[in-house]
Amino acid sequence: MTDILELISGLTRQAVQKTFGTDVGPLALEFAENAAHGDLTVNAFHLAKALRKPPPALAASLAAALSGQGPITKAEAVGGYVNLTLDRATLVDSAVRPVLDDAANAGRNNLLNGRSMLVEFSAPNTNKPQHLGHLRNNFLGDTVARILANAGAKVNRVNLINDRGIHICKSMLAYQQFGNGETPKTVGRKGDHFVGEWYVRFEKEFQLEVDAYIESNEAAFQSYFETHRLDRKGQPRVEADVRKEWRATFKEENFGKIPMGAAAQEMLRQWEAGDSSTVALWKEMNSWVFEGFDSTYRRLGISFDKIYYESEAYKLGRNLILDGLEKGIFSRRADGAVEIDLSDKGLGKKVVLRSDGTSIYITQDIGTTVAKAEEWKADGQIWVVADEQRHHFANLFAILVKMGYPWAGNLHHLAYGMVNLPEGRMKSREGTVVDADDLLDEVVALASEEIRRRDDQATDADIARRAESIALAALRFMLLKVLPSTTMIYNPKESIAFDGETGPYLLYTHARMTRMFAESGQSEHGGATKFDAGLLVEPSEIAIARVLLQFRQATERAARDYAPSAVAKWLVDIAQAANTWYQEVPILKAADPALRESRLVLAKAIAEAIAAGSALLGIQMVGRM
């Protein structure tokens, strides 16, 4: 059937053409926020430039031309706007039917038809378990992949695990020195947590050595003081301040001078040289971590088409740079380092190969990006990575453009802000990092309590199953309803308070609607044939129809802006409209059988729309709360 929005848009375009003799092309309609402004609005200000007439006059002529056309029962000019009111029955019918026919399709759009997109996300390190920030990353990546697929793109999702480098050597070293051959199995610990604890142990032991070194090396401070005794303006500084600064920077700058640091560096050298016992230990500890990651991903409902490992990918890119050097894209400095000048892109010069010829971080990223584009035949790539790395990605993209890849203009860094707690910032040094698994357990426990309070008949197994779903919905919705770029505060208590704009609110609304339908004794199909939109004339029913019509607009915007929050917002709108309706209007108890039937069908449509929208956010419905 013809989409009613396209129909009205077409009528408006025709009206403009007929009245002013100019075709202004497809017209965008706005949904009226205020019921007093009708259902849809044509903004005459936007037409004013093309038609060179004052907006109020335009609006008046358009209103006259549109009134009575098709389903438009009233067209009223107010200032520079034309407010359209649609025939109630047509409005309701055209909003509900598509959802009943195919709810998933009602929210589908074709913004990215024919495109092939690659979404890279998660990217954990193997030295510790995932934390709250990874949850935001995982949910964003997974959801954006769903939203792009919903917009018609072929989407593949990949993960690049950082399994090499000094950080994993720290865990390995502490384990080697203090582990006594324990394994996750012997101590009954999840593998990634187990390895993470050895990382913490390293930091602790290392800090003891640092403290000792600082205590016994006053001479080291004195030499630092010599070179830092004056401030920027050349004024003498207070010694205590300099000492504080020295302590703060000491650890990083003297890593290799401290025994544990030196040992970790040596271990990295051995790993790179392929030393068999080092590699064996590395493999064993990584396998523990991967086991832990697997179980977390499974629990979160996150999956990947492929997982890459930096240990296999870190050498990529070097040859591309050398090729580019011959072509003159890169240049060799006097000291031997290879660099590229990005000043025409508003960036500086960027080194891409060290003077000793070895790779750096961006070299690897150039290599993996090219490899991924080829492997997946992707004409666009997205990275879900924290916003601290904006500059890195700006460099990466600018370099790839200069290298001339046809897809280089189609790369996007989906930068997201930090997630903080109400108590303040998460800091690994202060042990205030929230572990992802622990957090989920906490939310599940709270959900279980709620269920138990309301349902004393449920078995433990049943409660556990329901609590898991509700907790996941709560967590996912909380993290996705905020724009990615926003530095957000996650309040665990609020997320388990099941009222307001929450996942459980959606689940509850859905359960209410489906349960009513089930209790009515109607078969799944057949009801729709008796659906009579003309009977649904209550304001709360019209309101629902208007929200349903905005489904596609929400998914389009989500795909265009990589903003799951657009879908989340729409879900809250439809749930609110549904609950208001439920409160104000008898449905199962409606006296007239035909009316009862039509309302039940509406309830079904609402439930399916909520399920479809939630599915885009990776949120599964539950049978009962």
Added chain:
RNA sequence: GCACCGGUAGCUCAACUGGAUAGAGCAUCGGAUUUCUAAUCCGACGGUUGUGGGUUCAAUUCCCGCCCGGUGCGCCA
């Protein structure tokens, strides 16, 4: 110093990329329940959109200055 991100109701967040009276949720206060599942609904209260200019018929949105917070600016990752 330079660049980027942000500053909107007491709190957490929106505002369809320049459009109508800046909207939700939480919190607070007042109402609705012999229920169709009240994990709900209705109402009230709450704003000089950090600040000062500018552009525009129209600015939370664009431009410039300033203030505050955050993050970057490596031959680290």
